[in-house]
Amino acid sequence: MGAYLFDWLALFFRWFHVIAGIAWIGASFYFVWLDMSLQKPPEWKSKKGISGDLWAVHGGGFYEIAKYKLEPEEMPKTLHWFKWEAYTTWLTGAAMMAIVYYANATAYLIDPSKVDFGSNVGAISTSILFLLISYAIYEIIVRSRIGKNKMVFSICIFVLMVIATYISYQLFSDRASFIHVGAILGTIMAGNVFFGIMPAQRALVDCVRRGVKPGKEVADLALMARNRSVMNNYFTLPLIFTMISNHYPMMYSHAQGWLVLVFVGVITATARHYFNQKHLGHHQPKYLVIPAIATVLLIIWMRPAPIEPLPVPPVQSAVPVEAAPETTPPADGATAAAVPATEGTAEAVAVASSADDAIMGVVQAKCSVCHMAQPTQAGFNAPPAGIIIVTPEDMKTHKAKIITAVQSSYMPLGNITGLTDEERAQLVAYASGL
Known part of the structure; x- marks a missing residue:
């Protein structure tokens, strides 16, 4: 009965996790497209503080969308926030980690050939500590001066994720190692919303409500929030891959599984970059061609070794060699008939x-x-x-x-x-x- 109830819990939270993830990533894709597709507004809109606008048609109607440079002329009565999609995705993901990998650590979390934790408690504690340390390092980087330089910041985070991927693969089972990398990505993305994006938005809204011009502090928060948002954007495709990776053991059970995941991360992030550039009006096919070539090379590199046939033990004849009957050689020019041997068939x-x-x-x-x-x-x-x-x-x-x-x-x-x-x-x- 316990396993039966756990299956129901896993089903509920996995389903909920997928629904919330679709809502979060869908909103993320939409707002990235929206932000990068805005056009220079007419002069009368610019005078109102609008920095960009666009028109769209959907569901049988036209939409006019405008983005203000800082604050609108007056605070709207109803303001929609986008945060619970991120929080719900993270919370249901954490529940899934506990139900699948912690409650049944022996089967899913631990690989005795890598690390003998001695007990499930030791493995679970290591998992939690690994995730916390990885996220703490990210927060230190993003809050430092490095976080203000988009290029240096991106390189540092890439190096951090490569190291985390390698360590995860040395500590946990192959399948769990991919999920841990996904958990780090998801935690960073949710943390970006909670600790970076939302505080910047609250500060801006507060200034508008009080009728105060946003100062340098708010501008710094906005810059950090933008960098965090960009990082979330490039993490989306690698995160989705880790979410479905448990269905494909050929990926995570490869002898160099951690390197496979790094390659997939680079391939998917590069493909994401193509669409980001396309939204800006820059059509650069190389950012699709390069991932395509890299994918083919990855497939070739990962191909399994040929399977050797199962050896068949030799069958000993039931008639001793020295007791075998003599045979009469065929006549000259004649062809001996092939006689199927029956000895030893049974x-x-x-x-x-x-x-x-x-x-x-x-x-x-x-x-x-x-x-x-x-x-x-x-x-x-x-x-x-x-x-x-x-x-x-x-x-x-x-x-x-x-x-x-x-x-x-x-x-x-x-x-x-x-x-x-x-x-x-x-x-x-x-x-x-x-």
């Missing part, structure tokens, strides 16, 4: 059957405990992804997924059933021959 079948039994013994001991209609492995209410693997027919049905998951070490999760490298190779070879 033994060959027995050997093949024995090999099948051995492989299925491994499957039932190391795989079926989770992948059966009613899993016996603690923490599982249903077979992962609904895949049942109990018989050779089941293995043939899910052959492609089995090869990828076992070869990449994605399965068993956290290797909780102790699958050895030799057994892993045998399973991959056996499944490949089905």
Whole structure:
């Protein structure tokens, strides 16, 4: 019953997390497009303090949108704020981290071959500390003089994320390492809203309400808020990738998984830069061509090694060599007829059957405990992804997924059933021959 209720919790918060994420990132994309698409307004609008405007048509009507340089002539009665999309996304993401990776740390968070934490508490504490330290370093950078220089600031944050990605991959399971990088990105983005963007907006609104001209302090807050907003914009696509990465073990289970994630981050951020430039009226296809070429190179570099066929044990003849009957050579010019040998056929079948039994013994001991209609492995209410693997027919049905998951070490999760490298190779070879 406990695993069943946890599945419902995971479903609810994952669904909520996706909905909130769509709202947040959708609003982010819209306002970036809006901000970069504004045109120089006519003179009569400029005199009112409008710095840019644009016209749009949607839903059967025209929209006139204007942005003020600082403050409007008078405070509007109704002012819409955009913040809860960010906060809700972060809160539901934190809930997902607790439900999936902390409540079942043995399966999803810990990889004993990397770090033996000794207990789930040690692994969870390390995870939380890692996230807090990563975010603290970001805040120190953004609040320093570096945060006022967009180029230097961007380079420093890129270096920080590369280091964090590498460390995460050394500490946690492959799948969890990608999620931790996503958690850092999400925390930075939500923190940018809470600690940077919202304070600047409140300061500006307060000045307008009091009829005071915004001073240098408010201008500095606005500059920092803009830099934080730009950082959020470039983080969106890498963040979305980490959110869906748990479905693709070929990515995070690669021998250099941390480097794969760095490459994906650079590729997606470059693609995002293309659209930013396009919004400004600068059509620069190179920012799409470069990511496309890089993606092809990444695919080639990541390709798996060829699978070696499962060796078949030699079949010993049932007739001793010294007792084998003599054969009469064919007459001159005649062709000997090919006579199929029957000796040892029953033994060959027995050997093949024995090999099948051995492989299925491994499957039932190391795989079926989770992948059966009613899993016996603690923490599982249903077979992962609904895949049942109990018989050779089941293995043939899910052959492609089995090869990828076992070869990449994605399965068993956290290797909780102790699958050895030799057994892993045998399973991959056996499944490949089905």
